[in-house]
Amino acid sequence: MLDRFVAAAETADALNAQLRVDLAAAFRLAAAFDWHESVGNHLSVALSPDGRKFLMNPRWKHFAGINAYDLLSLDSDDLETMQRPNAPDPSAWAIHSRIHAALPHARCILHLHPPYSTALSTLADPTIHPIDGNTARFYGRTATDLGYDGIADDAAEGDRLVSVLADKSVLIMGNHGVLVVAPTIAAAFEDFYFLEKASKTLVLAYSTGKPLNVMSAELAARTSHGWTAYSGMATTHFAQLKQMLDESGSTYASLNREGRCQSFRSLRFRSLRFRSLRFRSLTGAVQHFTSLPRVE
């Protein structure tokens, strides 16, 4: 019985560690793609099935320097969060805590101000018109908020964004930026990648001053649906991007402050060795990723 309990705790620890590593990779990659803005913007991923416990970036740390251990473990129901010395950015808390609490299926939430999709958000009509495959990808999946009312830094504004987003996976935030929700970090990252590509195409097309050749509703819906056959690209793309980070010597996967580039893979290897030595205690399971000796 205890063994089964310990095994479940170890599995949960391993899954949470993987989410930490993958979200840290998403921060580094967002910076590499120039989607970030100064030390603002925010990405999060749910830990608990109800979404109320989640990981998010610490206040005002540059995306290019974020490691897995930096991410804050937060609880939407914890009303003391913003009174603590390590409180997250107020806008990040207002948006992400409310969306995670209200929409448990939104496992990963990415909110950024990338150049082209933010430019699109400033138009009187920020609709992503279907004019090619990438723009049509978002047909029928996008909500638009034209109710910008200053910086989003209170729960009421977070709740308002939840109601506008509703069952859609992309939110064009008028006069502000964009937000994507998805079931996994890889899927959210892939949608964000194509959202910025689609916005670039649309902005460039607008810049010609010529009329857009907008697809019919039937063609746009069919093209959007056609993307489901390519959903596997998200996992493959994200894995290859992470591999590039690994090969560059990035420390993003470090799970503790002392470790010099301790990768998740080497920690898992250690974990297996400990298990083979019948390393069995609840304390050990909980501290699994923080108490291991340094891996050079």
Ligand SMILES: [Zn+2]
């Ligand atoms: Zn913003």
